[in-house]
Amino acid sequence: MLPHDPLSRVLTIDLDKRRYEIQERPELFEAGLGGAGAAIRLLEETCPKGADPMGPDNPIIFAVGPLVGLFPIASKTVAMFKSPHTGNLGESHAGGRSAVAIRMAGYGAIVIRGRSASPVYLAIEDGMVHFRDASALWGVRSSYTVGSVIRQREGGSGLRTIMRIGRAGEQGVSYACVITETYRHFGRLGLGAVFGSKLLKGIVVSGQRAIPVADRRAYRETYDAIFDAATRSPLMLKYHELGTPMNVLPLNEIGGLPTRNLQQARFEHAESISGERLAEQYLGRRVACAHCPVACVHLAALRIPYPPQPYFYKTLMLGYDYEPIYALGTMLGISDVSGMLQSMDEVEVLGLDAMSAGVVLAWATEALERGLISERETDGLALAWGDAVTYREAALKIVAQPTDFYRALARGVDHAASIYGGSEFALAFGGNEMPGYHTGPAGHINFLTGARHSHLDSAGYSLDQKAARSGKPLVAEETGRALLEEERWRQVLSSLVVCFFARGVYTPEVVTRALASAGFDLNGEALNRLGAEILRQKYAFKEREGFDLSQLRIPQRILETPSTLGQVDEAFIQQAIRAYGEGL
Amino acid sequence: MAKRLSVLDADRCVGCQSCMFACARRQGHGGLEGSCIGVHSAGGIGNGFVVVVCRACPDPPCARVCPTDALAPREGGGVRLKQTLCIGCGNCVAACPFGAAFWDPRQNKPQICIYCGYCAPYCPYDVIKLEELEEVRDVAP
Numbered sequence: 001m002l003p004h005d006p007l008s009r010v011l012t013i014d015l016d017k018r019r020y021e022i023q024e025r026p027e028l029f030e031a032g033l034g035g036a037g038a039a040i041r042l043l044e045e046t047c048p049k050g051a052d053p054m055g056p057d058n059p060i061i062f063a064v065g066p067l068v069g070l071f072p073i074a075s076k077t078v079a080m081f082k083s084p085h086t087g088n089l090g091e092s093h094a095g096g097r098s099a100v101a102i103r104m105a106g107y108g109a110i111v112i113r114g115r116s117a118s119p120v121y122l123a124i125e126d127g128m129v130h131f132r133d134a135s136a137l138w139g140v141r142s143s144y145t146v147g148s149v150i151r152q153r154e155g156g157s158g159l160r161t162i163m164r165i166g167r168a169g170e171q172g173v174s175y176a177c178v179i180t181e182t183y184r185h186f187g188r189l190g191l192g193a194v195f196g197s198k199l200l201k202g203i204v205v206s207g208q209r210a211i212p213v214a215d216r217r218a219y220r221e222t223y224d225a226i227f228d229a230a231t232r233s234p235l236m237l238k239y240h241e242l243g244t245p246m247n248v249l250p251l252n253e254i255g256g257l258p259t260r261n262l263q264q265a266r267f268e269h270a271e272s273i274s275g276e277r278l279a280e281q282y283l284g285r286r287v288a289c290a291h292c293p294v295a296c297v298h299l300a301a302l303r304i305p306y307p308p309q310p311y312f313y314k315t316l317m318l319g320y321d322y323e324p325i326y327a328l329g330t331m332l333g334i335s336d337v338s339g340m341l342q343s344m345d346e347v348e349v350l351g352l353d354a355m356s357a358g359v360v361l362a363w364a365t366e367a368l369e370r371g372l373i374s375e376r377e378t379d380g381l382a383l384a385w386g387d388a389v390t391y392r393e394a395a396l397k398i399v400a401q402p403t404d405f406y407r408a409l410a411r412g413v414d415h416a417a418s419i420y421g422g423s424e425f426a427l428a429f430g431g432n433e434m435p436g437y438h439t440g441p442a443g444h445i446n447f448l449t450g451a452r453h454s455h456l457d458s459a460g461y462s463l464d465q466k467a468a469r470s471g472k473p474l475v476a477e478e479t480g481r482a483l484l485e486e487e488r489w490r491q492v493l494s495s496l497v498v499c500f501f502a503r504g505v506y507t508p509e510v511v512t513r514a515l516a517s518a519g520f521d522l523n524g525e526a527l528n529r530l531g532a533e534i535l536r537q538k539y540a541f542k543e544r545e546g547f548d549l550s551q552l553r554i555p556q557r558i559l560e561t562p563s564t565l566g567q568v569d570e571a572f573i574q575q576a577i578r579a580y581g582e583g584l
Numbered sequence: 585m586a587k588r589l590s591v592l593d594a595d596r597c598v599g600c601q602s603c604m605f606a607c608a609r610r611q612g613h614g615g616l617e618g619s620c621i622g623v624h625s626a627g628g629i630g631n632g633f634v635v636v637v638c639r640a641c642p643d644p645p646c647a648r649v650c651p652t653d654a655l656a657p658r659e660g661g662g663v664r665l666k667q668t669l670c671i672g673c674g675n676c677v678a679a680c681p682f683g684a685a686f687w688d689p690r691q692n693k694p695q696i697c698i699y700c701g702y703c704a705p706y707c708p709y710d711v712i713k714l715e716e717l718e719e720v721r722d723v724a725p
Contacts, residue, residue: 069605069614069615069616070614070615072602072605100601100616103615104615104616147628148627148628151627151628157624157625158601158622158623158624158625159616159624181629182628182629182630183629183630208615208616208617208619209615209616209617210608210613210614210615210616210617210618211613211614211615212613212614213612213613213614216612219609219614220609223609227602227706231708285630285632286598287598287599287629288598288599288600289600290599290600290601291600291601291602291605292600293600293602293706293708294600295598295600295708295709299629299630317630317631318630517614
């Protein structure tokens with residue numbers, strides 16, 4: 001790392017005492033680069049064993065990396081914490097302006113500890129932290145309002161990130177998200193609930209620093225090479241045009257699109273909620289994360305009439321992506337685009353993780369169908385596939401929690417099924433609700449073994465699809481090892497905080513070259529070693545907190561409904577998990 | 585002939601800020617310090633973006649309020665900053681209705697576009713362009 005690179009500065013904020021300190025920690029970034037690599041070290045330092053995820057001891061860590069502010073598409077912030085959803089490692093990534101703002105404010109990482117005595121939001125600038133009273137913002141119905149209030153009250157427009165929680169986070173829904181820049185999220189594993197437990201309503205970070213480079217000329221040359229690759233590569237073009245919803249139709253075609261709580265893997269109305277349909281009829285604007293020319297963020301302009309009055313409309317701008325389409329669309333059997341988009345909007349207003357929320361509602365619908373619960377539990381709601389209006393009411397109740405049943409739903413499908421039964425169709429992996437891929441065993445092994453239980457940990461769905469295309473069957477041990485290898489390399493990317501969408505641009509050679517501009521000397525081999533080490537550290541934390549690869553629950557449903565690669569075999573999954581564990 | 589950086593269509597802007605990073609990079613460093621172009625949301629990202637950069641006025645108000653003539657009108661429009669004359673009073677910042685006279689708090693001096701055009705090729709969506717001032721017709725939309 002170069003001397004005077006502000007990356008080495010770690011800002012620690014104590015909400016109990018309302019004090020903060022800035023420490024120089026170059027060794028943290030020399031050893032772990034940043035992002036996941038720095039955050040796991042900080043989590044190990046600051047999170048006591050067995051800490052209550054909703055208690056003051058649970059730290060919130062944000063970390064960025066050396067390439068942020070220097071190169072395009074290094075635009076993610078890694079958050080780490082102990083997850084109130086799984087009771088284990090919480091790691092969630094978000095883009096927007098978060099990473100650039102943290103780096104430009106002059107920090108490599110921010111650690112938030114303790115619990116505030118009253119609702120607060122933090123305004124973090126270069127060298128200064130303000131503790132702002134947020135008591136008037138607590139309980140506000142919409143997360144959008146919270147964003148616009150902070151936007152108006154604080155400076156740094158264009159140079160800031162505004163993170164905030166909705167009512168779900170205040171109410172301790174274990175899969176509440178943190179929203180940043182209105183349309184991006186630390187979505188998974190309940191960071192929003194951890195914010196809420198600390199009475200932390202939001203964080204605004206801003207700054208406008210210079211970042212030193214090792215060699216100006218080499219820096220510009222490397223920049224141009226990466227920028228050209230990013231703007232010209234077909235991979236990036238795909239994210240640019242239709243965005244992630246381009247996956248809807250292909251996945252449906254190959255029978256990998258989980259539908260109605262994965263009772264099916266094809267949705268007969270996929271066309272009506274496809275990326276193509278959304279782009280043609282609703283796409284209102286494409287926007288980008290800071291320092292990313294790709295602009296994959298797709299915003300729908302949804303015009304909604306106000307029935308009592310003629311010619312009276314409001315227009316919502318809301319973000320859509322593949323995973324929310326899966327969770328709040330196909331999983332709930334929704335064919336009405338407008339209804340689906342309004343559900344996405346409601347989930348945004350409330351600050352829920354769209355993916356977990358959809359899977360929870362899908363489980364509840366099937367539980368009601370099967371008579372495990374009745375309308376007494378659902379507080380009178382007749383949850384039914386395709387009925388977006390009732391699903392929105394149910395989402396409100398998950399946050400308000402008027403009954404024991406909704407209190408259970410507010411903790412996810414594993415928990416709800418442990419009380420009401422139906423675990424065979426409770427689609428959670430390692431405690432985290434399923435992503436939108438039923439492509440074959442590799443996808444599910446990925447959900448089980450991935451340290452975040454995210455499809456993005458090791459892209460198993462991609463292995464399945466390659467196998468489907470080539471006709472070459474997967475082999476269990478090879479699959480386990482391939483997933484491990486992919487997850488290791490992704491530790492490098494998530495420590496640099498390069499967006500995974502740019503993984504084809506940031507090859508090991510390009511990473512080495514880019515890092516040289518930031519004063520790091522790491523070749524491909526060293527990077528691979530580092531990736532393996534970071535993953536081991538994450539697993540060490542997981543095991544410390546009671547995680548056991550051999551004890552993972554495999555939902556029966558994934559073995560019943562044929563996938564893209566046909567029937568998924570439990571023995572295959574177990575073998576692959578063992579191979580993954582042995583390789584670790 | 586004098587040139588300027590024209591904002592062709594801010595409604596096409598996706599807010600990636602590649603132009604801002606380019607401006608800083610041209611000055612020899614990474615990050616955003618010293619950027620003479622600013623992109624921010626129009627009151628939330630759903631409303632799109634505003635692109636702020638010196639439009640090279642024919643009669644620049646920032647130069648008129650400079651007490652030391654550090655900011656001098658450029659022939660054909662716009663201004664040039666003579667760093668050695670600047671006393672850091674900030675009058676220019678207040679005088680520009682667009683907010684295109686940015687401020688460098690570390691040097692305590694304004695940062696105003698020098699019309700070099702280095703940023704323009706980094707805009708993936710042709711929002712900005714270096715143009716001859718003669719060709720420019722600043723009739724709103």
